[in-house]
Amino acid sequence: xxxxxxxxxxxxxxxxxxxxxxxxxxxxxxxxxxxxxxxxxxxxxxxxxxxxxxxxxxxxxxxxxxxxxxxxxxxxxxxxxxxxxxxxxxxxxxxxxxxxxxxxxxxxxxxxxxxxxxxxxxxxxxxxxxxxxxxxxxxxxxxxxxxxxxxxxxxxxxxxxxxxxxxxxxxxxxxxxxxxxxxxxxxxxxxxxxxxxxxxxxxxxxxxxxxxxxxxxxxxxxxxxxxxxxxxxxxxxxxxxxxxxxxxxxxxxxxxxxxxxxxxxxxxxxxxxxxxxxxxxxxxxxxxxxxxxxxxxxxxxxxxxxxxxxxxxxxxxxxxxxxxxxxxxxxxxxxxxxxxxxxxxxxxxxxxxxxxxxxxxxxxxxxxxxxxxxxxxxxxxxxxxxxxxxxxxxxxxxxxxxxxxxxxxx
Amino acid sequence: xxxxxxxxxxxxxxxxxxxxxxxxxxxxxxxxxxxxxxxxxxxxxxxxxxxxxxxxxxxxxxxxxxxxxxxxxxxxxxxxxxxxxxxxxxxxxxxxxxxxxxxxxxxxxxx
Ligand code: SF4
Ligand code: SF4
Numbered sequence: 330x331x332x333x334x335x336x337x338x339x340x341x342x343x344x345x346x347x348x349x350x351x352x353x354x355x356x357x358x359x360x361x362x363x364x365x366x367x368x369x370x371x372x373x374x375x376x377x378x379x380x381x382x383x384x385x386x387x388x389x390x391x392x393x394x395x396x397x398x399x400x401x402x403x404x405x406x407x408x409x410x411x412x413x414x415x416x417x418x419x420x421x422x423x424x425x426x427x428x429x430x431x432x433x434x435x436x437x438x439x440x441x442x443x444x445x446x447x448x449x450x451x452x453x454x455x456x457x458x459x460x461x462x463x464x465x466x467x468x469x470x471x472x473x474x475x476x477x478x479x480x481x482x483x484x485x486x487x488x489x490x491x492x493x494x495x496x497x498x499x500x501x502x503x504x505x506x507x508x509x510x511x512x513x514x515x516x517x518x519x520x521x522x523x524x525x526x527x528x529x530x531x532x533x534x535x536x537x538x539x540x541x542x543x544x545x546x547x548x549x550x551x552x553x554x555x556x557x558x559x560x561x562x563x564x565x566x567x568x569x570x571x572x573x574x575x576x577x578x579x580x581x582x583x584x585x586x587x588x589x590x591x592x593x594x595x596x597x598x599x600x601x602x603x604x605x606x607x608x609x610x611x612x613x614x615x616x617x618x619x620x621x622x623x624x625x626x627x628x629x630x631x632x633x634x635x636x637x638x639x640x641x642x643x644x645x646x647x648x649x650x651x652x653x654x655x656x657x658x659x660x661x662x663x664x665x666x667x668x669x670x671x672x673x674x675x676x677x678x679x680x681x682x683x684x685x686x687x688x689x690x691x692x693x694x695x696x697x698x699x700x701x702x703x704x705x706x707x708x709x710x711x712x713x714x715x716x717x718x719x720x721x722x723x724x725x726x727x728x729x730x731x732x733x734x735x736x737x738x739x
Numbered sequence: 740x741x742x743x744x745x746x747x748x749x750x751x752x753x754x755x756x757x758x759x760x761x762x763x764x765x766x767x768x769x770x771x772x773x774x775x776x777x778x779x780x781x782x783x784x785x786x787x788x789x790x791x792x793x794x795x796x797x798x799x800x801x802x803x804x805x806x807x808x809x810x811x812x813x814x815x816x817x818x819x820x821x822x823x824x825x826x827x828x829x830x831x832x833x834x835x836x837x838x839x840x841x842x843x844x845x846x847x848x849x850x
Contacts (some may be wrong), residue, residue, distance in 0.1 A: 391767050392757050392840055419753070426768065465781070478780070502781055530766040540761065544839060551842055581783055582800070585750040588757060590842030592750040596783040606747075606800040608784035617783065 332534045333387045333727045334430040344436035348451035363387045365413040365700040368402035378435025385430045386703020387724045390422035392543050394550045395708035397421045397587035405509035406494040407679045414687040415506040417586040420481040426527030438519040447526045456521040463646040464499045471524050484522035485515040486648025487674040492516040494679040497650035503619035506689040534729035549714035558583045562593040563621045565691050575634035591708045597638040616642040623651025630655045636663035643667045653679040698737035740831050746786045746798035748845040758836030773829035792828045
């Protein structure tokens with residue numbers, strides 16, 4: 330593709346250590362558009378290799394609000410079906426900017442490996458030393474090894490290494506929307522991490538028209554999103570009142586995903602005064618609540634609200650899906666809960682549920698369209714200006730092809 | 740016209756980097772903007788830098804500092820400022836995309 334996507338996508342065979350660049354053809358994009366839909370086509374094509382497909386949408390990485398979305402598509406150990414989970418923060422856009430809008434990862438590596446994608450290069454790096462390390466240490470080691478602190482990572486912790494359906498693929502130090510046990514698939518493939526950093530550029534067919542349309546969408550989205558921040562921005566989830574109070578006391582700063590106006594993520598400090606703005610020698614002062622629903626699940630399971638952040642941190646470090654394991658906790662305090670989590674990372678099983686898209690945001694036609702376009706489903710839940718008609722219009726202006734709204738349906 | 744920074748408002752979304760890069764090359768990238776974010780992710784220490792003709796605005800969470808050319812800084816923000824030295828300085832462009840797409844008012848234009 331000349332516009333909006335990279336020229337190539339990548340097919341990685343972990344068994345042979347080969348990575349093949351394949352041209353991303355215009356006809357293919359016209360038919361499958363992108364995100365979950367194009368991922369699905371690639372999944373079917375490479376089915377024999379039990380693939381994990383990482384993909385972006387046409388709008389991922391552009392100035393369209395919420396353009397942070399990357400989609401993981403694979404067969405879920407929880408549902409037994411092919412499912413789609415989001416990864417956001419900076420990782421979705423970073424994947425595209427590595428030079429590969431889509432990456433198919435198939436088969437199994439003989440030894441622990443991490444995949445290092447950067448500037449149209451895919452390196453297979455030995456991860457024997459990383460196997461057994463928690464996700465935070467893995468991030469530090471890989472960023473140090475590759476000499477760049479803006480590297481974005483999708484990794485697994487102990488739960489994924491143990492191939493558990495409660496495992497979650499993590500993003501840097503925090504969570505993703507993986508509720509499908511995809512972490513177990515990384516474990517089965519001997520894949521510790523996919524590390525990404527790119528200096529790519531995305532071309533646009535009609536830059537002036539694209540920016541003007543995008544600006545009007547931005548203005549609409551901003552007014553629909555309003556001023557709600559942190560837990561107040563997630564109005565579709567049950568957040569206990571005492572958890573909101575506890576979060577307020579530990580709140581450091583609110584944050585948004587890449588190019589999103591919705592600051593629904595927030596950082597809690599509990600090993601340092603939350604009002605401290607300086608960078609101090611406290612290396613791990615707290616946790617980014619990247620997953621408010623997971624955070625709420627911990628409190629709903631009876632854990633003391635003031636301890637919920639630290640328990641969430643332990644889940645991220647072990648690579649456990651907070652929603653899958655929170656309800657299994659019996660301890661009410663952090664020490665007890667963290668000890669239980671260590672055990673869950675050795676052995677535990679997620680409750681079955683039925684869904685094709687990760688239940689991190691309410692599903693609607695607009696959510697489905699967003700999973701194809703590359704727009705954050707959490708933002709879409711707040712902003713009606715983000716819909717299939719708009720995505721089709723922007724996709725058409727950006728590519729010079731003709732997309733209709735119904736292309737943004739699976 | 741000049742750009743003012745209110746770093747406490749920043750939510751680290753990076754729209755400004757995308758906007759300025761687009762202004763320069765009409766492509767989407769984060770690599771060619773005059774404004775650049777930095778983040779110590781585990782400590783949640785983040786802010787932004789704006790390279791100008793003769794100096795650099797360091798928008799740190801604890802406050803704004805103007806760093807003259809050639810001046811070293813002993814802070815972490817100074818150390819991670821290296822890549823921005825290679826960038827084009829802000830030319831205070833008209834209808835600045837960095838400002839138009841900043842969702843928080845962290846970046847504003849002043850006369
Ligand atoms: S004012 Fe223009 S040149 Fe300066 S940082 Fe903003 S977009 Fe870039
Ligand atoms: S666009 Fe505004 S809020 Fe976003 S990173 Fe830039 S300055 Fe911060």
